[in-house]
Amino acid sequence: MSVLHDPPRPRPTAGIDWASDNHAVAVVNSDGAQLDRFNVAHTATGLGQLCRRLKRAGVTEVAIERSDGPIIDALLDTGFTVFVIPPIQVKNLRSRYGSAGNKDDRFDAYVLADTARTDRRRLRPLTPDNPATVTLRATCRARKDLVGHRVALANQLRAHLQIAFPAAVGLFADIDSKITLAFLRRFPGQDRADWLSPKRLAAWLASVGYCGRTDPSVLHARLTSAPRGLTGPDGEARVQITLALIAALEAIRTQIAALEDQIEEQLALHPDADIFTSLPRSGQIRAARLLAEIGDARGRFPTPESLVCLAGVAPSTRQTGKIKIVSFRWAANKQLRDAICDFAGDSRHASPWAAQLYNRARARGHDHPHAVRILARAWLHVIWKCWQTNTPYHPARHGAAQALNRDQHATA
Structure with missing residues (x-):
């Protein structure tokens, strides 16, 4: 019994x-x-x-x-x-x-x-990444936060200069570039800039190693044609604000550069580095961000769609009866979405396949961010395959890229 x-x-x-x-x-x-x-x-x-x-x-x-x-x-x-x-x-x-x-x-x-x-x-059990990936992720996110602070400070400096010293705003390409900050440190207000002549400006540019293509006489014309800034006691008071913002921007730029050096070192030692640095226009920082946000725990993403959904580059579909609504996916890993869209948006300048996908999306009436998300979704399928098989990306092994190449040759 x-x-x-x-x-x-x-x-x-x-x-x-x-x-x-x-x-x-x-x-x-x-x-x-x-x-x-x-x-x-x-x-x-x-x-x-x-x-x-x-x-x-x-x-x-x-x-x-x-x-x-x-x-x-x-x-x-x-x-x-x-x-x-x-x-x-x-x-x-x-x-x-x-x-x-x-x-x-x-x-x-x-x-x-x-x-x-x-x-x-x-529910899917949490599969932890190895310590090298966790450290790389922390460093990449810290750098991204500092870049955000740099952008905010640069905007604050621009808004301040539009009142205190408008000529400095459009003098060089970027308000937070090294040459702009060096100029503002030496000529932080209208009173000091009035001393400049084309010859004096040319001498100063040579002393700081300016390698831009704009002639000093053109730069001086920009200074003199712009609205005049504040002078006298009010102008001197605004100079102190300018110098304070410059000091903060230079400090942040220094720390961003230090973190970028650290990221490159950590990436070089990571076993998955070759997979992500092989992607077109990935560079070091983009490759590090993609690696850090995707991680190294392969079991976390058994299918490419699971990775696509987490990245928020697949639309969210709701259907009831005959009504079907396709909308932006808000529930996502925003760090991963930012990393993959940043990479995808620039990859179209180096990959004909990526450029074709992007251009087709724009031709269908999608705006730039939507077209980039469509391209990011396609790239994640490629990245997932390379990541799961530990194979660096190469256009010769990318079937869709090779098919496009054959079509282009046949058309030619």
């Missing part, structure tokens, strides 16, 4: 609502009943207590809203399976449990824990 054994009951699941100072934690059993609820501090001691308490409760799977940081490291090191559920998805999941939609940390922790229990088959 055979003995029937009851199937093992599913183990409890936990949800953690992450915060900067302390974390709300909920543990639910296989029926969705809450077994435990507590808070832990965001300290080494608190994270240790969190892992021990979850272990004692029999938890093996944890749902949380973020994918990095000390709490994730602690959970993975302890052996937990971690599911990452984005905040926007948690916001939508609250409607399962009530229509009010109120935000409460302890309730969100319960929603996360219960979702890990009920939707386990739809």
Whole structure:
């Protein structure tokens, strides 16, 4: 006579609502009943207590809203399976449990824990990247943030000069270029610029190694034809503002250059560097950003479409009855979308295949950003294949590029 054994009951699941100072934690059993609820501090001691308490409760799977940081490291090191559920998805999941939609940390922790229990088959466990990729990602994002600050400061300087010293705004190509900042450091206001003559300006440009193609007499004509700036006591006061903005811009430019050197060094040591640097017009910084944002955990993206959707370059489709709406995909990894669109937009200048895709999209009436996203989607399929097979990109192995090349030869 055979003995029937009851199937093992599913183990409890936990949800953690992450915060900067302390974390709300909920543990639910296989029926969705809450077994435990507590808070832990965001300290080494608190994270240790969190892992021990979850272990004692029999938890093996944890749902949380973020994918990095000390709490994730602690959970993975302890052996937990971690599911990452984005905040926007948690916001939508609250409607399962009530229509009010109120935000409460302890309730969100319960929603996360219960979702890990009920939707386990739809959730993909977090697969961490290797430390080299994590470090490269942090460096690339830090550089991008500094570039944003540089742009904001440059805009602030331009707006200031349009009142204090308008002639300096259009003198050289870029307001934050080295030659512009050097000129403003030497001639920060109208009073000092009045001393210049074509001959004196030519001598100063030679002393700073100016290699532009614009003749000094043309530059001097720009200075004299522009509206005059502020002079006297008010002008001197504005000079101090100009010098302060210049100092801030130069400091940021120096730090951006230092991070770029670090990025190039980190990229050269990364095992996947050859894949991303082989892409047309990728350079070092673009290649590093693509690598850092895509990562090196191949299992995270089993299909190219999973990567495309995360990057937000595939449209979002909603259909009910005979009504079908195709719209911009807002839920995406914005860092990855920015990286792939930046690369795709410039790749069309080096790849005939990319140029053809972009031009066809524009011919269909799409604006530039939309056409770039269409091209980015196509590039992600190519990148995914190269990435999964550890093969650097080469046009000779790109079927669509070769087909275009054959058509062009046949037409010729």
